[in-house]
Amino acid sequence: MATLIQDDLKQLGMNVHIVSLEFRAVVDRFLNTYDFEAGIMGLGGGDADPNSEMNVWLSTGGTHL
Secondary structure: OHHHHHHHHHHOOOOOOOOOOOHHHHHHHHHHHOOOOOOOOOOOOOOOOHHHHHHHHOOOOOOOO
């Protein structure tokens, strides 16, 4: 997904660098240091019903980033 976004932005004249990080480092940046400009995370619980992941979808949820 990041490569597709990188290519789309390149066509608009933007130079994007993709950096892969270990999961705990990503969470630390998202929740503590805010040392990022943009991020992509894939969260999946395998359940088709979104109610089981309301903590992600609601802006008041604990894991809504």
